[in-house]
Amino acid sequence: MNKKRLILNFLPSIILLFIIFIFSSQKANVSNSNSFQVLYLLKNIGIDLQSSLGLHTANFIVRKIAHVMEYFMLSCFIYRGYKKSEFNNPLIYTFVTIFILACLDEIHQTFVPGRDGRFKDVLVDSIGVVLLVAILKVKKYFKI
Structure with missing residues (x-):
């Protein structure tokens, strides 16, 4: 497979990695502000997590769901790239x-003011790839 084709197969992954890098580069106060904006948007559509869970817990849940979802999407893109590039065992x-990228992301965050790298966040990120595995297993089981 030529390099151009390989890059095209992984282009969605590369773009999403760039977006993740941008969010990971935000200072802690900016990142928290983004989470609070999500809570505000949810409240406007009738999902008031803050009132039922408290601000700290609601913020924590929003942040962790964001981790899982971004790494689930990244897992889908990377899996697609490996599969289209005809890797064995994609x-x-x-x-x-995904595990390596999550580790690198947490290391990167140790250099961002107010942020720190946590191995438990690597595990949260890895839930995204576990979710992909589960979906693929269900798909295979039901022959979808």
Whole structure:
């Protein structure tokens, strides 16, 4: 497979990685502000997590769901890239790649003011790839 084709297969992954990098580069106060904006938007559509859970817990839940969803999307894109590039065992490569990228993201955050790298966030990010594995297993089981 030529390099151009390989890059095209992974282009969605590269774009999403860039977006994740931008969000991870935000100072803690900016990142928290974004989470609060999500809580405000949810409240406007009738989902008031803040009143039922408290501000700190609601913010925590929004942040962790965001981690899982962004890494789920990244897992889908990377899996697609490996599969289209005809790698053997694309799911294993995807799992390892996501774990490494999540580790690198947490290391990167140690250099951002007010942020820190946490291994538990690597595990939260890895839930995204576990979700992909589960969906693929269900899809295979039901032959969808």
